[in-house]
Amino acid sequence: MIKNKYLGSIYGLAIGDALGFPNEFINRYTNLQRTNGKGITDFISAFDGDFPPGTYTDDTQMSLAIAKALINSDLKNYSIDGIMKNITKEFINWINDPKNNRAPGKTCIYGCRNLEEGINWKQSGDYNSKGCGSAMRSAPIGLIFYDDLDKLVEVATETSRCTHAHPTGISAGIGTAYLTSLALQGIDYNTWIDNIKKQLFFNEEFKNKIKQINDVFDYEDSFKALEEIGQGWIGEEAVAMALYCFLKNPFDYEKTVLTAANCEGDTDSVACIAGAISGTYNGTEKIPEKWVNNVEDSEYLKEIAEKLFNKKEH
Numbered sequence: 001m002i003k004n005k006y007l008g009s010i011y012g013l014a015i016g017d018a019l020g021f022p023n024e025f026i027n028r029y030t031n032l033q034r035t036n037g038k039g040i041t042d043f044i045s046a047f048d049g050d051f052p053p054g055t056y057t058d059d060t061q062m063s064l065a066i067a068k069a070l071i072n073s074d075l076k077n078y079s080i081d082g083i084m085k086n087i088t089k090e091f092i093n094w095i096n097d098p099k100n101n102r103a104p105g106k107t108c109i110y111g112c113r114n115l116e117e118g119i120n121w122k123q124s125g126d127y128n129s130k131g132c133g134s135a136m137r138s139a140p141i142g143l144i145f146y147d148d149l150d151k152l153v154e155v156a157t158e159t160s161r162c163t164h165a166h167p168t169g170i171s172a173g174i175g176t177a178y179l180t181s182l183a184l185q186g187i188d189y190n191t192w193i194d195n196i197k198k199q200l201f202f203n204e205e206f207k208n209k210i211k212q213i214n215d216v217f218d219y220e221d222s223f224k225a226l227e228e229i230g231q232g233w234i235g236e237e238a239v240a241m242a243l244y245c246f247l248k249n250p251f252d253y254e255k256t257v258l259t260a261a262n263c264e265g266d267t268d269s270v271a272c273i274a275g276a277i278s279g280t281y282n283g284t285e286k287i288p289e290k291w292v293n294n295v296e297d298s299e300y301l302k303e304i305a306e307k308l309f310n311k312k313e314h
């Protein structure tokens with residue numbers, strides 16, 4: 001595997017998240033009005049200047065938490081209990097991090113507080129939630145388990161379940177990890193939707209949303225297409241919207257994440273997942289250098305991507 005794909009994945013998700021952050025909770029009209037009709041084209045500050053341009057959010061923070069947990073796990077003597085012990089530790093660190101002030105999702109907080117209280121990860125999640133919190137953070141699982149589908153599915157299932165225990169929340173969590181693994185292996189993206197349809201580990205609700213990409217794919221207006229798929233607050237919509245953005249621009253990272261960041265809805269999460277897929281598929285050399293240099297914690301992101309790469313024997 002090429003190291004640039006690991007760098008592309010971690011930078012890709014963090015940059016997408018940072019581009020989408022200022023547009024979360026903002027309607028289409030306001031987005032266009034405040035950008036002279038252009039929409040988001042670059043890093044801008046979020047929450048009326050409270051956060052400087054390039055700030056990433058909980059989506060990246062939790063992706064990094066999963067990455068660190070995997071880096072610190074003994075993969076040679078694989079055990080899901082061992083991995084989930086590390087995930088529990090990192091998620092508790094995240095919930096108490098003072099930088100966790102960027103509109104984190106309620107279900108993630110609920111699940112992580114339960115973990116902090118000592119409730120086992122099998123019971124800590126919300127059975128009714130299929131919010132996109134499990135899907136926004138699972139790309140690193142695809143980087144580590146791309147060569148072992150059973151482990152990828154198991155780790156993505158359990159890391160999802162500890163906050164989002166609804167079957168579609170779990171499917172969406174597996175979805176981002178799985179798409180990242182396909183991107184990493186350079187598998188022909190024209191096969192991805194059919195591939196998802198065949199997999200028994202995705203539930204019907206998730207598969208039906210992914211199939212909807214084909215129904216809207218030929219629309220001239222990407223915004224209209226995304227609007228029909230949804231707003232991305234729930235997992236299956238966020239993954240389907242992100243995959244649509246990538247499939248419309250498979251060799252263009254910049255267009256992929258900007259399409260996602262300018263949708264209406266959970267823009268940071270949709271752009272984070274889209275950025276993970278495109279960044280992994282295309283490698284870091286296809287990501288504009290100004291974004292790699294100016295995203296928050298650029299050096300640290302590089303360090304984590306390199307550790308993930310070195311964790312595997314390629």
Ligand SMILES: [Mg+2]
Nearest residue numbers: 057058059268
């Ligand atoms: Mg966020």
